[in-house]
Amino acid sequence: MAGRGRGRPGEFELIERYFRPLATTPGAFGLSDDAAVFRPPPGEDLLLKTDLIAAGVHFFPEDPPASIARKALRVNLSDIASKGGIAVGYLLSLALPNDWTESWIKKFADGLRVDQETYGVTLFGGDTSRASGGLTISVAAIGRVPKDRMVRRSGARSGDLIYVSGTIGDAALALAIRTGRVKATAGKGTRALLDRYLHPQPRLALAPVLRAHASAAMDVSDGLVGDFGHIARSSGIAGDIEAAAVPLSPAARAIVSKHPETLATVLTGGDDYEILATIPPDRASAFEAAASAAAVPVTLIGSVHKGSGVRALGENGEPLDLAHASYDHFA
Amino acid sequence: MAGRGRGRPGEFELIERYFRPLATTPGAFGLSDDAAVFRPPPGEDLLLKTDLIAAGVHFFPEDPPASIARKALRVNLSDIASKGGIAVGYLLSLALPNDWTESWIKKFADGLRVDQETYGVTLFGGDTSRASGGLTISVAAIGRVPKDRMVRRSGARSGDLIYVSGTIGDAALALAIRTGRVKATAGKGTRALLDRYLHPQPRLALAPVLRAHASAAMDVSDGLVGDFGHIARSSGIAGDIEAAAVPLSPAARAIVSKHPETLATVLTGGDDYEILATIPPDRASAFEAAASAAAVPVTLIGSVHKGSGVRALGENGEPLDLAHASYDHFA
Numbered sequence: 001m002a003g004r005g006r007g008r009p010g011e012f013e014l015i016e017r018y019f020r021p022l023a024t025t026p027g028a029f030g031l032s033d034d035a036a037v038f039r040p041p042p043g044e045d046l047l048l049k050t051d052l053i054a055a056g057v058h059f060f061p062e063d064p065p066a067s068i069a070r071k072a073l074r075v076n077l078s079d080i081a082s083k084g085g086i087a088v089g090y091l092l093s094l095a096l097p098n099d100w101t102e103s104w105i106k107k108f109a110d111g112l113r114v115d116q117e118t119y120g121v122t123l124f125g126g127d128t129s130r131a132s133g134g135l136t137i138s139v140a141a142i143g144r145v146p147k148d149r150m151v152r153r154s155g156a157r158s159g160d161l162i163y164v165s166g167t168i169g170d171a172a173l174a175l176a177i178r179t180g181r182v183k184a185t186a187g188k189g190t191r192a193l194l195d196r197y198l199h200p201q202p203r204l205a206l207a208p209v210l211r212a213h214a215s216a217a218m219d220v221s222d223g224l225v226g227d228f229g230h231i232a233r234s235s236g237i238a239g240d241i242e243a244a245a246v247p248l249s250p251a252a253r254a255i256v257s258k259h260p261e262t263l264a265t266v267l268t269g270g271d272d273y274e275i276l277a278t279i280p281p282d283r284a285s286a287f288e289a290a291a292s293a294a295a296v297p298v299t300l301i302g303s304v305h306k307g308s309g310v311r312a313l314g315e316n317g318e319p320l321d322l323a324h325a326s327y328d329h330f331a
Numbered sequence: 332m333a334g335r336g337r338g339r340p341g342e343f344e345l346i347e348r349y350f351r352p353l354a355t356t357p358g359a360f361g362l363s364d365d366a367a368v369f370r371p372p373p374g375e376d377l378l379l380k381t382d383l384i385a386a387g388v389h390f391f392p393e394d395p396p397a398s399i400a401r402k403a404l405r406v407n408l409s410d411i412a413s414k415g416g417i418a419v420g421y422l423l424s425l426a427l428p429n430d431w432t433e434s435w436i437k438k439f440a441d442g443l444r445v446d447q448e449t450y451g452v453t454l455f456g457g458d459t460s461r462a463s464g465g466l467t468i469s470v471a472a473i474g475r476v477p478k479d480r481m482v483r484r485s486g487a488r489s490g491d492l493i494y495v496s497g498t499i500g501d502a503a504l505a506l507a508i509r510t511g512r513v514k515a516t517a518g519k520g521t522r523a524l525l526d527r528y529l530h531p532q533p534r535l536a537l538a539p540v541l542r543a544h545a546s547a548a549m550d551v552s553d554g555l556v557g558d559f560g561h562i563a564r565s566s567g568i569a570g571d572i573e574a575a576a577v578p579l580s581p582a583a584r585a586i587v588s589k590h591p592e593t594l595a596t597v598l599t600g601g602d603d604y605e606i607l608a609t610i611p612p613d614r615a616s617a618f619e620a621a622a623s624a625a626a627v628p629v630t631l632i633g634s635v636h637k638g639s640g641v642r643a644l645g646e647n648g649e650p651l652d653l654a655h656a657s658y659d660h661f662a
Binding site: 029032033034035036037038039040042045046047048049050051052053054055056057058061079080082083085091092093094095097124125126127129130131132133134135136138140142143145147150152153154218219230233234 | 360363364365366367368369370371373376377378379380381382383384385386387388389392410411413414416422423424425426428455456457458460461462463464465466467469471473474476478481483484485549550561564565
């Protein structure tokens, strides 16, 4: 219904030039067929997951195309990691706004290529179309896991310890800076936060450690407190998170010191893509040692109790009053 | 970034009320976890496919929500069918415009529920977010097929016969009527065409027949002539399609008789979701008998030759001059 821009390639040329080279597995048939074939290794289960990201919702339209591509892929790989899975590949749906350019697509595909090498995944197939508005990218990730060993949200038990990987709140603070809600001086610290917003780090290296030691796990995408609420509900338990124990990057710590009200943003803002896991206490040292061997920093932030709900506790041991526990895409 | 409408449910309530009931397989965990588990039957390959549909591109925003849902699912199931596959389930990504309503979502989910029963598939997981513009729906379909038995595009050989299922051109004519390019009187025939645009019929019943007899197959989504071009290129052969043999519905036949220039729309318009297959001549009677037993009408429309390219031949045996062989989403 809209005209093709002068000199822009058609749908088939786009696929041929930029996406076919990403389909490195024989089962993708170089994207020249209607479906891909994947033969799961015997004795393993498949993991299936889809997440979409949309311009103006999950990223800014002016963000670098390679970063948008990598975010779309990584938020899915993060889920596979949190379930103890090994990432295998992905399907890509790309709805392009009318003003797309070939150079944008090239950079987008380059971002995917770099990440495919980093994370050992391949493109199984995709679909490219015009969008009815801004850019929307949907990825469906395929992972595998030894039979019956997917790490569920529902396995947390009273007495378990709550751990989180990496640092929390960086991406949410970056978004607050970009939207002007928080003032921050330009500099190395702010750049580090912005990088965390653009480039989540799926913790695939932690997946075997989770399979070996975690009673429950998920990735933190909608906010630490609210996401632990999912584990609590699924497991039929309650959780206490000590706010002071939640690991912050130096840049996030500096902002929270200066603007204490941003602690709520850190605890509930989301976009962290870190792993939140519960570990039985007799497994804690082994878990910490294995995480350290996998070069993934993990921090003890709380504990699991009988009951329901999740509380973020302040330094005085009193629950903090958080307006929202997590990010809601429609709120 | 936008406000939630008064009285509208949040993301989690939406999932709980309308999508969780669609996740009928134990491996989807009632959509309460971060990924679904699927254990492929031993000795089978998985088929993976994704297709997206966007408002204003693949459907009209005012189309019935149940029809939009079913189209999103069915265009994917059509691919699984064309590869000789058995449909298993799907992942759903839904980017909703700002003016979504709960009643729209309810009807959308109802459409999916009806089709899940019809086609024996289940929802494995999904993601729902605001769109940056109009509605965009991406489905990733998972199918299975006996090991090494996916029907490829690349197996056509010189001498094979070209068959197509059902009737061709109905949906493209419906779109031409809806956009005003073709004038048609309101009536039963026009209603039948419009129904074909909204409700493609994935030919899953033909899948085992294709596995048994077809040398190559695909579904017709971008136009009969152009799509046969994909088989021709993949197989390294040429094809002749006899325009007069292409099966038309009574309503399409009436329009083409009145407006002969619409024959090009029929042959190249797309959105048919019928099966295009090549059959070795010594298999032709067995193929026709098996298709008939599966209650899927199939029609012989041409033949495969040495060379390259695809020609649509008129009644005089001369190639027709078609401006475009197929629909390009960016053209």
